[in-house]
Amino acid sequence: MTLWKRFLTNRGALLGLAILIAVIAVALLAPVLYPRGPWAMVQRPFLVPFSTDGLPLGTDTLGRDVLAGLVYGARVSLLVGLVSTLMALLIGVPLGALAGFYGKWVDEGAMRFTEFFQTIPNFALAIVLVAILEPTLTSITIAIAIVSWPPVARLVRAEVMSVTKREYVDAARLAGLSNLSILVRQVLPNTVSPIIVMASLMVATAILLESSLSFLGLGDPNIMSWGFQIGAARTVIRSAWWLSFFPGVAIVLTVLALNLIGEGLNDALNPHLSRKGRS
Amino acid sequence: QQDGGRLDLIVQPEPPSLMLGLVQNAPTQMVAGQIYEGLLRYNTDLEPQPSLAKEWSISEDGMTYTFILNEGVSWHDGEPFSSEDVIFSTKFLQDNHARFRGAFSHVESVEAPDANTIVIHMKEPYGPFINAFEAGSMPIVPKHIYEGTDYATNEMNATPIGTGPYEFVEWEKGSYIHLTKNEDYYIDGLPHIDDLYYRVVPDAASRAVAFETGEVDVLPGGAVENWDVARLTEMDNVCSSSKGWEFFAPHAWMWLNNREGPTADKRFRQAVMFAMDREFVKDVVWNGFGTVPTGPVSSKTNFYTDDVPQYPYDPEKAKELLDEMGYDGTPVRLLPLPYGETWQRWAEAVKQNLGEVGIEVEIDSADVAGWNEKTANWDYDMAFTYLYQYGDPALGVARNYVESQIQKGSPWNNVEGYVNPEMDKLWEQAAVEPDNEKRQELYTEIQQQIVEDVPVAWLLEIEFPTIYRCNVKNLITTGIGLNDGLRDAWIEE
Amino acid sequence: MSVLKISDLSIALPKGADRDHAVSQCSYEIGAGEILCVVGESGSGKSMTANALMGLLPEGVRVDHGTAEFGGKDILRVSEAEQRALRGDRIAMIFQEPMTALNPLMRIGDQIAEVYEAHGRHRPAERREKALELIREVQLPDPEKIIRAYPFQLSGGQRQRAMIAMALALEPELLIADEPTTALDVTTQAQILKLILDLREKHGMAVMFITHDFGVVAEIADRVIVMRYGEIVERGTATEVLENPQHDYTRRLLDAIPTGMVPQSVEVAKAPALEIRHLKKTYNTGGGLFREARAVRAIDDVSLTISRGEVLGLVGESGSGKSTLGRAVVRLVTPDSGSVMVGGTDMAALNDRELRAARHKVQMVFQDPYASLNPRHRVMRALTDGPIAKGVPKAQARDRARELMETVGLGADAVDRFPHEFSGGQRQRIGIARALAMDPELIIADEAVSALDVSIQAQVLDLLRDLRQRFDLSILFITHDLRVAAQLCDRIAVMQRGKLVEIGPVSEVFLNPQHDYTRTLLDAVPGGGWGQAAE
Amino acid sequence: MAIAGAILSRLLKAAITLLAIAILNFFLVHAAPGDPAAVLAGEAGAADEQMIADLRAQFGLDQPFYVQLARYVGNIVTLDLGYSFRQGQPVLELILERLPATLILTLTAFWISLVAGVALGVAASARVGKFTDTLITGTALLFYATPLYWAALMAVLVFSVQLGWLPGFGYETVGSGFGGLARALDILKHLILPALTLGLFFMAVYMRMTRASMLEVAQQDFVKTARAKGLNPATIRRRHILRNALLPVVTLAGLQAGQLVGGAVLTETVFAWPGIGRLMFESLAARDYNTILGVFLVSAAMVIVFNILTDLVYRLIDPRIGHKA
Numbered sequence A: 001m002t003l004w005k006r007f008l009t010n011r012g013a014l015l016g017l018a019i020l021i022a023v024i025a026v027a028l029l030a031p032v033l034y035p036r037g038p039w040a041m042v043q044r045p046f047l048v049p050f051s052t053d054g055l056p057l058g059t060d061t062l063g064r065d066v067l068a069g070l071v072y073g074a075r076v077s078l079l080v081g082l083v084s085t086l087m088a089l090l091i092g093v094p095l096g097a098l099a100g101f102y103g104k105w106v107d108e109g110a111m112r113f114t115e116f117f118q119t120i121p122n123f124a125l126a127i128v129l130v131a132i133l134e135p136t137l138t139s140i141t142i143a144i145a146i147v148s149w150p151p152v153a154r155l156v157r158a159e160v161m162s163v164t165k166r167e168y169v170d171a172a173r174l175a176g177l178s179n180l181s182i183l184v185r186q187v188l189p190n191t192v193s194p195i196i197v198m199a200s201l202m203v204a205t206a207i208l209l210e211s212s213l214s215f216l217g218l219g220d221p222n223i224m225s226w227g228f229q230i231g232a233a234r235t236v237i238r239s240a241w242w243l244s245f246f247p248g249v250a251i252v253l254t255v256l257a258l259n260l261i262g263e264g265l266n267d268a269l270n271p272h273l274s275r276k277g278r279s
Numbered sequence B: 001q002q003d004g005g006r007l008d009l010i011v012q013p014e015p016p017s018l019m020l021g022l023v024q025n026a027p028t029q030m031v032a033g034q035i036y037e038g039l040l041r042y043n044t045d046l047e048p049q050p051s052l053a054k055e056w057s058i059s060e061d062g063m064t065y066t067f068i069l070n071e072g073v074s075w076h077d078g079e080p081f082s083s084e085d086v087i088f089s090t091k092f093l094q095d096n097h098a099r100f101r102g103a104f105s106h107v108e109s110v111e112a113p114d115a116n117t118i119v120i121h122m123k124e125p126y127g128p129f130i131n132a133f134e135a136g137s138m139p140i141v142p143k144h145i146y147e148g149t150d151y152a153t154n155e156m157n158a159t160p161i162g163t164g165p166y167e168f169v170e171w172e173k174g175s176y177i178h179l180t181k182n183e184d185y186y187i188d189g190l191p192h193i194d195d196l197y198y199r200v201v202p203d204a205a206s207r208a209v210a211f212e213t214g215e216v217d218v219l220p221g222g223a224v225e226n227w228d229v230a231r232l233t234e235m236d237n238v239c240s241s242s243k244g245w246e247f248f249a250p251h252a253w254m255w256l257n258n259r260e261g262p263t264a265d266k267r268f269r270q271a272v273m274f275a276m277d278r279e280f281v282k283d284v285v286w287n288g289f290g291t292v293p294t295g296p297v298s299s300k301t302n303f304y305t306d307d308v309p310q311y312p313y314d315p316e317k318a319k320e321l322l323d324e325m326g327y328d329g330t331p332v333r334l335l336p337l338p339y340g341e342t343w344q345r346w347a348e349a350v351k352q353n354l355g356e357v358g359i360e361v362e363i364d365s366a367d368v369a370g371w372n373e374k375t376a377n378w379d380y381d382m383a384f385t386y387l388y389q390y391g392d393p394a395l396g397v398a399r400n401y402v403e404s405q406i407q408k409g410s411p412w413n414n415v416e417g418y419v420n421p422e423m424d425k426l427w428e429q430a431a432v433e434p435d436n437e438k439r440q441e442l443y444t445e446i447q448q449q450i451v452e453d454v455p456v457a458w459l460l461e462i463e464f465p466t467i468y469r470c471n472v473k474n475l476i477t478t479g480i481g482l483n484d485g486l487r488d489a490w491i492e493e
Numbered sequence C: 001m002s003v004l005k006i007s008d009l010s011i012a013l014p015k016g017a018d019r020d021h022a023v024s025q026c027s028y029e030i031g032a033g034e035i036l037c038v039v040g041e042s043g044s045g046k047s048m049t050a051n052a053l054m055g056l057l058p059e060g061v062r063v064d065h066g067t068a069e070f071g072g073k074d075i076l077r078v079s080e081a082e083q084r085a086l087r088g089d090r091i092a093m094i095f096q097e098p099m100t101a102l103n104p105l106m107r108i109g110d111q112i113a114e115v116y117e118a119h120g121r122h123r124p125a126e127r128r129e130k131a132l133e134l135i136r137e138v139q140l141p142d143p144e145k146i147i148r149a150y151p152f153q154l155s156g157g158q159r160q161r162a163m164i165a166m167a168l169a170l171e172p173e174l175l176i177a178d179e180p181t182t183a184l185d186v187t188t189q190a191q192i193l194k195l196i197l198d199l200r201e202k203h204g205m206a207v208m209f210i211t212h213d214f215g216v217v218a219e220i221a222d223r224v225i226v227m228r229y230g231e232i233v234e235r236g237t238a239t240e241v242l243e244n245p246q247h248d249y250t251r252r253l254l255d256a257i258p259t260g261m262v263p264q265s266v267e268v269a270k271a272p273a274l275e276i277r278h279l280k281k282t283y284n285t286g287g288g289l290f291r292e293a294r295a296v297r298a299i300d301d302v303s304l305t306i307s308r309g310e311v312l313g314l315v316g317e318s319g320s321g322k323s324t325l326g327r328a329v330v331r332l333v334t335p336d337s338g339s340v341m342v343g344g345t346d347m348a349a350l351n352d353r354e355l356r357a358a359r360h361k362v363q364m365v366f367q368d369p370y371a372s373l374n375p376r377h378r379v380m381r382a383l384t385d386g387p388i389a390k391g392v393p394k395a396q397a398r399d400r401a402r403e404l405m406e407t408v409g410l411g412a413d414a415v416d417r418f419p420h421e422f423s424g425g426q427r428q429r430i431g432i433a434r435a436l437a438m439d440p441e442l443i444i445a446d447e448a449v450s451a452l453d454v455s456i457q458a459q460v461l462d463l464l465r466d467l468r469q470r471f472d473l474s475i476l477f478i479t480h481d482l483r484v485a486a487q488l489c490d491r492i493a494v495m496q497r498g499k500l501v502e503i504g505p506v507s508e509v510f511l512n513p514q515h516d517y518t519r520t521l522l523d524a525v526p527g528g529g530w531g532q533a534a535e
Numbered sequence D: 001m002a003i004a005g006a007i008l009s010r011l012l013k014a015a016i017t018l019l020a021i022a023i024l025n026f027f028l029v030h031a032a033p034g035d036p037a038a039v040l041a042g043e044a045g046a047a048d049e050q051m052i053a054d055l056r057a058q059f060g061l062d063q064p065f066y067v068q069l070a071r072y073v074g075n076i077v078t079l080d081l082g083y084s085f086r087q088g089q090p091v092l093e094l095i096l097e098r099l100p101a102t103l104i105l106t107l108t109a110f111w112i113s114l115v116a117g118v119a120l121g122v123a124a125s126a127r128v129g130k131f132t133d134t135l136i137t138g139t140a141l142l143f144y145a146t147p148l149y150w151a152a153l154m155a156v157l158v159f160s161v162q163l164g165w166l167p168g169f170g171y172e173t174v175g176s177g178f179g180g181l182a183r184a185l186d187i188l189k190h191l192i193l194p195a196l197t198l199g200l201f202f203m204a205v206y207m208r209m210t211r212a213s214m215l216e217v218a219q220q221d222f223v224k225t226a227r228a229k230g231l232n233p234a235t236i237r238r239r240h241i242l243r244n245a246l247l248p249v250v251t252l253a254g255l256q257a258g259q260l261v262g263g264a265v266l267t268e269t270v271f272a273w274p275g276i277g278r279l280m281f282e283s284l285a286a287r288d289y290n291t292i293l294g295v296f297l298v299s300a301a302m303v304i305v306f307n308i309l310t311d312l313v314y315r316l317i318d319p320r321i322g323h324k325a
């Protein structure tokens, strides 16, 4: 567990972890904190933050509690971020692994396919996908996953290629293990570290992507998300700055936290790798 | 009065085309209304005014309409305008203009006894007919350019030629449309302004900024979200006006699917009416603009009555009605109108209101195309919409409630599927009744019955305030406001 | 007269390092024109000393104590600017890895000329001329072309020559060479050593030559220092140290060195364990749609036989196809044609499923003890995965694993540890145990001891020898180190560019080489001393 | 010669990729609910069946799907992107009208982000662990985490509305009659805010990458060689470390420069920038099939063009490429 220890000595990573844990806690507690949900119109519209008891961040255009929206938005952001990343991994890891492990035409085919998706501008593709599938939490998550898997496939491919060249993989072959079990049991576990680092950064990107789509009006209208809050508040940004400011800060903080964690993991993993390569 | 100057206006969204004969979208009408003209205009009381026709008369029996055209009118390319162009236009529009086609179905024949006269013979008297001659309903297009060509692909569509007070100069796609003064306009001294710039700014907040920073002088109704209206009108030298929408009288409602689901039950529909806090929406979402409607006909439209059953905000009543019908809590879908944040908030407010009386609402989402598709194919439970009334219930209201207008594939008719043969008879009678008093009686009866049935949930008579700098004078003089108003507008230095 | 006088040098390591001092209390001098060899095992502090002298200590490592007098100054204490002025000018250094020591994006000529630039010598136009001269001096072929070449276009030996050219540019008084030949194969190594000797002769510079190879020491050293754990354990002239070592450690090091004594070959004439017939393998590389493909004949019609219980040494310089041959035998590489008969099965002709079933017959011991064990699996798993896949019951496989760990001298309890808890030599033993676990008829050992320090190398070789006796194993022993080959093998096969140029009993091949290439190889071995048959 | 061959082969592959993309998009776009005829009719606020049928026939939508597809592919192969019935203009013309605005915006943003990102990355790596480094990395991280559109909104609020320094939207002053230099300056003024907001994120990306790459290259053996030569640290950093460290940055930059063209939708929307991103978004809402497909194709082509350019740049920097057989 030296990795964990090294990670914990990184102040940025600790900060990120603290923020993320806070966000997760808030997201989980949302129904307890605000049993009426984020849509309830609780007070006069456009109440300025810190002016009314019980409504620390004020109210929005319809008199809904901004803080309640933020709290529920955390659920959506995290959910979309995690699930879409998971889906992207489910596409990217097998594809990259097969490409890197089998090489030759499997590789060629898989990489052409990946390249193909990389050639389509990905934000545009996400927009089109969401528009076509009609914006629901599911379709948004799928769209984000579809545009974010190619880098995963490339990373996994490269990692698998390099691990496959290691001698213990040859040893496993000589032990008579099947290709599949070599790939799954010998190769993939040794590519996990960089994938985890990448995944933590992807969650961050997915959160940004969801908020961008939401901002463009391509969010799920039944779900309160941060991007939705900003998008909805954009038109009143002049008279009610707080409506877009706080969700903006929430996004920045969460994404920042994930990035800090990602970098922390990266740093924690890297000296390990480089020292091993050197000695 | 002063001549000269330049006026920057917002047009939103960017029109697909400026050829008014082919495309009648709202933004097209707003810009092309300066380029093309109709035979008549209408003032804010919806009375006919001269335009290309300087005089007109209707025979006693309502079967013959005669128009005397202005002399010395020429097209922007210098070709002379004549009654031939009008005759050609009726043919052109028959092919390309749905609303025109509807109105002209009552027409037997059109003839041009001489270069300045048009005579229209009717099949039957049709009261609202005189309301169908403004530029949007019947734009006059140049025969010399279109005759014998494929209208849709005619290259001149890109550089429209009309008779109007302004000529087309340039269209920088995505940026602006530039019109300039028609120096040879047939009314001496008009127009006053040298250049018009219609600016395309896709984001509502940016449009507000554009006005604030002085880049733009006129914000047509709906250009900025309602929340910004109050703030903008409080600025120095800024005026606003709700006039200029009388002809259209945009009327918003929620289609309730009368065919299936809980919305097929009248009590449910009534419950919806009681459950909605429409005043709240008007005050909060629409910032106080507009009027809560009493029924299908707008208070600005002819033959309106308020002598109908009322539906105040009364959640308890709504719950009672729901209990009575034994509503089992089946969730209903609500399709909002994808026209910006205001409409989105509105749907959210309705969802919340209905939720409070125990109706679980799920907001469906769709962009404009999706909305069209779903409503036109009746794939909805409740759907927002708003439609123009064109000054007369026969033109803009009847289409939404008569059985003959139940046609899958179009969202501009009886989409809710309301069937009431008795009513249909009354509508028909009212349309061809030449006597206005009798028409009023018939329409009152219709309104009373329909409001009782609640085929749709009426939401708001929308008011779109136009915001402009106070030194722009005479901006809104007609019932279609900015769509043809710039002819008379001038700028005070 | 000494050029460099080091007194009482101690270099401190940062906290958490494996010991406090990389180097402690070392004192020695180097005279003008003298070659001082610093020898010692990996981690003994050789490189740190050199880096300290150059002012290139890695971050966190610092000089704790002591002086190094050079040209009247203590170069450990001068300012960074002064250090810079010395570096490359009066003290120059060359490094171990020629492949990575040159900037891949710069032309060779520019990299050499840069030395002049750094010290403000000559006008830019002249620098090129000077660089050309240097390239000639280090005997790089086709100097006009080389000066414009990029590092990737040069072989390892050529790059090392270019490095030497750089070091010589300003005729330094002291040249520090940190294992400059370790990464090169024998023939190239011999050429570089000769070059250094020649240059020393010509320029009269002092050389501090760091190595762990006593063969090299024997070849070039005037005087020798032996280091261990950062301390000097022995010093003296080359002959003194090599022939009459005083310290125990030195003696052990020397003993561990393969002697170069050729053992009398034992007679082995049993049934063949491996029969290779007309084996061919060609690699086609880089064949794109518009790119020319290059074909490398890695194995070019090789036939040979290994008898039961025999150890066949396969030698040859880098790239000659040794590994490819070894891997073809275990079918990690599928040959283009020919057959590989192991115990009656043609390994080259099996399909995937048959192959998996036949795999256990031939096993391999790999070169890199660090890369050949899955870092995430315990030793137990490494040793049992194969047998279990082969169908051995789990419990039995586990018992056998423990037994094997005893056999290779690590103790049965070690099976529950992870690879990183073992040293390099220990890992190599695990690798051997893993191969044995499959009950193979033949073991391929590809450079199995090359990555190990000499003393550990000796232990592993002993182990192999022992196992071979006990299990009557056949071994194909691939190495580029002829001394090692001579120690263990019964017969020797020599490969050159994919072809088998010579094969025969050890004594014959070494004492009476038939092929020119074999002779070149033998001549290149540092330390020489062939031609003595063991009594 | 080898380079020309390589490019030719790339182009061939690119053409196939593009065709595949065109077909995929065709399916995608047609899978969306609604069609352009209905939208056009819908916007008119009134329509009957005849009108919609007429429009469909005019747009060719009454044909069976495979006929439409075949016709589309046929057009693409002859480099004809079709006709936008909605806008009454050939799609290619429409796109070419809008492309310059997008290119100006994205290329400016690209260069700003690249130059500033690399410079900051170098600065941070030179003082690794010190305050400057922390400051730069911290700021970059912040940019990296900030949603682009939010930054844009805030920038307009501050610089355009509050301070009034810069125009908050648009491409140029409309109807100013500016020509030549004056017009260029005018466009430049409009360009600043969108280019900066678009560039911030990427600047952060390049900064992080450059820094990491610099630190990694600094560990490599040849840097030690350079130091052993007695070169001063500045020269080492510039000549040895930076050049090598730029290689991965160039790869990434090439990948992103292409993506930028199609990815500026948000910026173009917030700043009313008349580029193709917005054209795509608006056409999508209107189901103007040919235009969406055209924009997609052109953006994909841009990605490919930039990839090829990147390769060329890479070849210039790295002599190993193209030689390695």
Ligand SMILES: Nc1ncnc2c1ncn2[C@@H]1O[C@H](COP(=O)(O)OP(=O)(O)OP(=O)(O)O)[C@@H](O)[C@H]1O
Pocket: C013, C014, C017, C018, C019, C022, C040, C041, C042, C043, C044, C045, C046, C047, C048, C049, C058, C059, C060, C061, C212
């Ligand atoms: N950067 C570093 N930080 C901490 N300790 C180090 C560092 N580099 C080397 N060491 C330690 O310093 C000691 C001496 O290392 P040095 O590199 O001088 O050994 P060496 O004799 O050159 O070995 P080799 O033959 O493997 O090159 C070793 O214990 C090593 O672990």
Ligand SMILES: Nc1ncnc2c1ncn2[C@@H]1O[C@H](COP(=O)(O)OP(=O)(O)OP(=O)(O)O)[C@@H](O)[C@H]1O
Pocket: C283, C284, C285, C296, C297, C298, C316, C317, C318, C319, C320, C321, C322, C323, C324, C325, C480
């Ligand atoms: N996978 C491969 N693809 C292409 N060429 C290869 C491949 N593996 C080896 N080669 C080439 O085949 C030739 C023989 O390589 P091989 O590894 O068998 O040599 P070797 O004798 O083991 O060398 P060394 O002593 O360096 O290990 C070399 O020229 C090498 O470059």
Ligand SMILES: [Mg+2]
Pocket: C046, C047, C048, C178
């Ligand atoms: Mg060393």
Ligand SMILES: [Mg+2]
Pocket: C322, C323, C324
């Ligand atoms: Mg080898």
